[in-house]
Amino acid sequence: MELVQELSLLNTYPLRHFRWPNGFQAILVHNPIAPVAAYLSHYTVGSALEHDDQRGLAHFFEHMMFRETARLRDGDFDRIISELGGVGLNAFTTYDTTAYHVNVPVWGLERLIEMEADRMVNLRLSPDLIEKERGAVLGEMHMYADMPSEQHWNALMAAAFPAHPYRHPIIGYPEQVAAFDDESFRRFYTEHYAPNRALVVVAGGYDEAALLATLDRCYGPLPRGHERPASRPPDAPPAASRTLEVFHDKITSDYLSMATRTPGLHHPDQAALNLLSSLLCNGQSSPLHRAIVLEGIGTGVYTTVMDAEYMLSSPGLFLIDVTLQHGVPAETAVEAVDVELRTLLRDGIAGGDLERAMNQFRLGTYASMRTNMSLARQVGGYMVAGEDPLFIERMLSAVQQVTREQLAAALETYLVAAPRLTVIQRPQQPERPS
């Protein structure tokens, strides 16, 4: 293995990045506060790499990773994690990655790593177990189907990326999920699970020599697999603004999203966009909170720069979401947001607002690094999407360098002048008698 880089996160946590000849990578973040560690395995496959007949397979596959391998019977993985005293065992699938995570006492790391490496290459995908797990996956789909926010989100992504795989729900479609067979899973496993597709982040009070020896023994000999297929190029940005209405029979108030395209994680404007998000919405005194919540239009307003946190490596979205007060139509919020954005552009950004936005961004960044697992997720997420384990720290620094002029330029380019997708979820209108 080679030491790729040796860094310090926030001048507090020593961080070392290693790479093996078979392409496997590990980042170790030392935090010796307790004899425990967070272990996070990222695979560079998410729903966006599925073929048209595989929608939902990356997520379903994530479930199967907890079942059976050539060495472990069904149920052994969960049982051994419990024996080790592991907590928070779980996984998640996003558009661009799949991640598996757990916290264990440091003396349990060796056994955990053996099992993680084992399931990377030795998974058994029997029809019987697939069938059992299918019920849980369909149950999960049904659970999401009952949540109005999920329907809204799926509509938004489908409209924002009409020609890109991001338009499909990560969890897939019931008819396809019902039909995946063991061959579907085997093909997916061969295509996407291999050491050169994995990044492991360990954060905690480990003994580095012992940890490296175990990683080397378990992952080092594994054969390199297929390289990650190139991501589909993003859709061309929309040429014009449009509005989409969706209806739900279990809600009584409107819900609004306004989405504009952003250039993605590596673009120089990303820092200004992050600061803009904090400026517009972070705090009760922020302009959009004043315009929407304090004026009684909505019960909440939120801005999000969708980037690596959501594993959308490129392109990204700038989202403004509003939960409307009962009886207030979404169009009122659209108008209020537009007035506020144009006023900011015309009158300039006040010094106090800029100070608030920067300090609240700093506070939020620190809050996202309170535990070993949150450290691992920040480092791992940005490493996978941005190939930089210190991305979050560099972003923190970059945000503090943003000038008022850059902020205003980002506001104009991405929120005022850019074509916008507006999605409004409304209560289902009663059917009229025919």
Added chain:
Amino acid sequence: MTPIYVQAPALPVTSVTVILPRTGACLDPMERQGLMRLMLRLQFMGAGGKSNMVFNSALERLGATLSHTLTSDYIALRLVTLTENLEAALSLFQEAIHTPNFDAKEFDRLKAESISSWIAEREENKQLRVQETYLHRIYNESPHGFLPDGTLEGLRRVTLDEVRAHYPTMFGWAEPIVAVLSDLPEPTVVGLLTEHLSLPQGQLQHPRHPWDRFAPVLRPGRHLTIIDDPGTQTDEVLMGAFSVDESDPDWHVHRLISLIFGGDMNSRLFRVLRGERGLSYGASCWYESTHGRSPRNRISPFSLYTFPSAEHTAEALPLMVQLYEELVAEGVREDELTLSKQALINSYPFLLDAPHKLLSLRCDTALYGIEPDDEQTHRAKISSVDPVKIRNVLQRTHHPDTMTMVLLGDAKRLEAVAAGLPGITSQEVISGGLPHLS
């Protein structure tokens, strides 16, 4: 002032939490459920004569936030700030605690917002609706059985005068507890707190809190409530009965019971309902006190929960009841117990692996007088448990024949499912449609 202090040197952030024990949402008048929550939110919307905008603008520019935690039996008011601005932020925190404006315009807006949010949260989250009905029923409609965000009727009734009158009821129940997490050394923090934060002291005015009068009502039989919500793809199933409080000498046995039956992916409920049968995405159990819905030092319901796809409820519901009956009648297997003992013993370090967890443990001790075991004692207690002990504890404190059950889904279908359940002594169907605001 002697705060509970834990140093967190890694990040330049300080949090100061003022905990008011023996208060909480349980002090809401029966017809005004939600009053305390409204009051706490309004408290941070302008103080010391500064308007909401002026106050929060000053606070937020410092890189600081104010928030609160409200449970049934305590209130925590929390300042989190960039440490470099602690002094200025403390002064604003002090104003919010002592001289909130309770402005009429802010109140009207906040009330409308709270009502709208209350409804939207329940439209999104069915579990919340099941949970609140379950608590109302199991606590026999007493003041103890409400979620802190109140009821729609309660929120609608609250007036600004009532908020103003309610404010003093936060104080005088017990000495406040101050808890600090900071990268600054303790003497520096104590110096700043002494200078900038004073809290109401003096004679305690309220000797008896509503929770002091609490005695669980165990209604024999199984009492079923069906919340009619047709058209949903999953049903909600929540059931349970009063069991034990965390000061019980056998609390470690209860932790094992909870873990074995529904605590993780190895548990019986999860393994059978999801792993073996594929009936539901999840199934679990818990003591309500561990979820903050009842005080840790009061007897708490033990609850079982799952959310099967609608077509699987007919199989999942009786199976869940049967598994619980078997647990109480037969106890646990040696292999299950061995695994859970290992899990609890070996996971001990996770109680202490971050500064905020250390602080939380120490606050819990101050609130409830329940000392966490050190690692050796923890290990010894857990190791000493055997299947006979588990069965004795189960049969003494668990009552599968005396349960409150709440289901949410299509009432006609669920009534047919419930008809096959033995021992139902009362049954009601309530509307699941959320009320309109017109």
